[in-house]
Amino acid sequence: xxxxxxxxxxxxxxxxxxxxxxxxxxxxxxxxxxxxARVALxxxxxxxxxxxxxxxxxxxxxxxxxxxxxxxxxxxxxAHRDLLDHRSGHTVWHVERTGAGFTVHTLHAGRPYxxxxxxxxVATGAYDRQxxxxxxxxxxxxxxxxxxxxxxxxxxxxxxxIAVAGTGPFLLPVAAGLAEAGAEVVGVFExxxxxxxxxxxxxxxxxxxxLAEGAGYLRTLARHRIPYRTRTTVVAAHGTDSVTxxxxxRLDAGWRTLPGSARTLDCDTVAVGYGxxxxxxxxxxxxxxxxxxxxxxxxxxxxxxxxSSVDGVYAAGEAxxxxxxxxxxxxxxLAGLHAAWATTGARPDRRRLARLLRRRAAQxxxxxxxxxxxxVPGGWRTWLEEDTVVCRCEEVDVAAVRRAVTExxxxxxxxxxxxxxxxxxxxxxxxxxYATAGLVAEADGREVTADDLRGMAGRxxxxxxxxxxxxxxxxxxxxxx
Amino acid sequence: xxxxxxxxxxDDRAVPAxxxxxxxxxxxxxxxxSWRVTRVEGRPRGVFCGIGVCFDCLVxxxxxxxxxxCVIEAHPGDVVRTQEGAGRADLAx
Numbered sequence: 001x002x003x004x005x006x007x008x009x010x011x012x013x014x015x016x017x018x019x020x021x022x023x024x025x026x027x028x029x030x031x032x033x034x035x036x037a038r039v040a041l042x043x044x045x046x047x048x049x050x051x052x053x054x055x056x057x058x059x060x061x062x063x064x065x066x067x068x069x070x071x072x073x074x075x076x077x078x079a080h081r082d083l084l085d086h087r088s089g090h091t092v093w094h095v096e097r098t099g100a101g102f103t104v105h106t107l108h109a110g111r112p113y114x115x116x117x118x119x120x121x122v123a124t125g126a127y128d129r130q131x132x133x134x135x136x137x138x139x140x141x142x143x144x145x146x147x148x149x150x151x152x153x154x155x156x157x158x159x160x161x162i163a164v165a166g167t168g169p170f171l172l173p174v175a176a177g178l179a180e181a182g183a184e185v186v187g188v189f190e191x192x193x194x195x196x197x198x199x200x201x202x203x204x205x206x207x208x209x210x211l212a213e214g215a216g217y218l219r220t221l222a223r224h225r226i227p228y229r230t231r232t233t234v235v236a237a238h239g240t241d242s243v244t245x246x247x248x249x250r251l252d253a254g255w256r257t258l259p260g261s262a263r264t265l266d267c268d269t270v271a272v273g274y275g276x277x278x279x280x281x282x283x284x285x286x287x288x289x290x291x292x293x294x295x296x297x298x299x300x301x302x303x304x305x306x307x308s309s310v311d312g313v314y315a316a317g318e319a320x321x322x323x324x325x326x327x328x329x330x331x332x333x334l335a336g337l338h339a340a341w342a343t344t345g346a347r348p349d350r351r352r353l354a355r356l357l358r359r360r361a362a363q364x365x366x367x368x369x370x371x372x373x374x375x376v377p378g379g380w381r382t383w384l385e386e387d388t389v390v391c392r393c394e395e396v397d398v399a400a401v402r403r404a405v406t407e408x409x410x411x412x413x414x415x416x417x418x419x420x421x422x423x424x425x426x427x428x429x430x431x432x433x434y435a436t437a438g439l440v441a442e443a444d445g446r447e448v449t450a451d452d453l454r455g456m457a458g459r460x461x462x463x464x465x466x467x468x469x470x471x472x473x474x475x476x477x478x479x480x481x
Numbered sequence: 482x483x484x485x486x487x488x489x490x491x492d493d494r495a496v497p498a499x500x501x502x503x504x505x506x507x508x509x510x511x512x513x514x515s516w517r518v519t520r521v522e523g524r525p526r527g528v529f530c531g532i533g534v535c536f537d538c539l540v541x542x543x544x545x546x547x548x549x550x551c552v553i554e555a556h557p558g559d560v561v562r563t564q565e566g567a568g569r570a571d572l573a574x
Binding site: 046051056057058128139140141142146147149150158242392393404431 | 499506513521522531536551
């Protein structure tokens with residue numbers, strides 16, 4: 001029954017609104033509802049699970065990791081249905097502080113909704129980080145995450161002959177999955193040379209399971225005779241209407257291409273990713289203190305209770321540092337227990353909290369080791385041509401970005417965005433923000449700062465929406481359902 | 482997995498799809514890689530991020546432009562058309 005935003009009514013206000021139903025958000029919602037908190041779990045997807053457990057209706061989970069854990073969380077959603085309001089298919093476009101709490105503005109099936117809560121948990125996850133290279137806009141170049149989502153979520157193999165490139169441990173399951181599904185993987189081209197684990201023995205011991213997983217993927221690659229090359233990557237994709245091949249080159253430690261090392265390979269598909277970028281625009285909208293993490297990503301700063309710097313706003317999972325699903329589950333449970341404690345007075349078990357904090361510390365040190373093992377040094381900028389597209393939406397090339405600094409006098413990405421339009425399109429800089437910040441800092445003769453990244457992540461309206469929705473909001477159309 | 486097959490049309494060609502499959506996944510499974518032409522340079526585009534972040538895969542579905550093919554599920558009888566340029570310029574962001 002619709003309730004007007006002008007007459008909120010006590011029943012419409014949740015104790016906790018959780019933004020995102022991936023591992024972190026699910027763990028938050030179930031932990032909080034189990035402690036008696038009234039929770040709204042808001043997510044854009046049709047089903048819970050986020051990117052990690054992305055699946056179709058009726059999926060038995062055979063292709064997924066930790067599916068038992070997902071099933072238990074999904075059962076938890078059902079078990080607490082009286083307290084837990086799962087809003088699937090809701091795209092959040094704005095969050096604001098209203099009175100003593102928060103109002104979350106969403107779009108669902110073309111209509112605007114407002115969901116209110118006393119606290120908010122930002123569990124918005126991450127997506128593949130990209131650096132541009134010549135030809136990266138050619139159809140057939142996909143993010144590694146897209147190829148994985150097509151395979152795991154849709155049962156579709158993205159191509160026949162596939163080059164997997166970029167940096168980070170995520171390339172391995174993507175390549176292994178493609179090979180198992182019958183694609184010909186022409187190579188895994190890891191731009192880094194991940195050796196840092198050997199220098200962190202305690203981290204290795206405490207995360208043996210995760211390392212064993214990586215070894216398993218390498219065995220799959222070996223079984224399919226797929227070359228795994230380090231300090232090597234795809235520096236150009238070829239083809240006009242679809243990918244016909246790539247140029248692969250060896251890199252030095254700073255990722256400059258080694259002269260004479262470039263060779264071309266025939267393939268019809270590229271899966272590329274350089275780590276992950278957390279979705280932080282909602283945290284930025286809420287005014288949370290942000291910092292630059294070890295992997296160069298902008299993240300929300302949180303304390304031992306997953307509290308951000310803003311009263312009543314918590315963050316869990318990748319939004320406060322890229323660390324994978326296990327860390328997200330731990331942080332989500334912590335956020336759920338503490339937000340429930342703060343809103344209902346249900347004191348969590350001290351031993352459980354201590355155990356979660358120990359596990360969080362172990363997972364975070366593992367994440368930090370991964371960040372050190374898979375850095376993204378600035379040499380990718382040497383792969384670019386002047387006419388290489390940086391901003392895919394607005395079709396802004398490298399020359400235009402550099403000109404904004406050298407000729408128009410811009411010294412930060414936000415000003416460059418206003419001068420040359422990178423980041424002004426529909427994705428609002430999500431894809432090109434990292435690269436634009438890097439190019440601007442280079443042209444300005446300095447390193448990238450958290451302010452540079454914040455300038456590309458600030459989005460007053462987090463998702464594109466029909467103008468009619470904004471107009472309708474003024475007279476109260478489209479209320480809480 | 483529920484896989485009741487059906488078809489929808491893409492630029493007047495029949496494309497098979499399975500229940501719950503996204504428009505993009507069905508197109509890619511049929512070997513179709515691009516379904517948008519960019520506004521400025523007239524370049525072809527299809528899926529890039531595959532998870533609703535990048536807005537590269539915009540397409541016109543049943544007359545409505547700017548639909549993200551990677552997140553919209555295909556339905557029997559959908560009429561999907563290549564999108565030229567902005568399709569419609571009434572999105573705020």
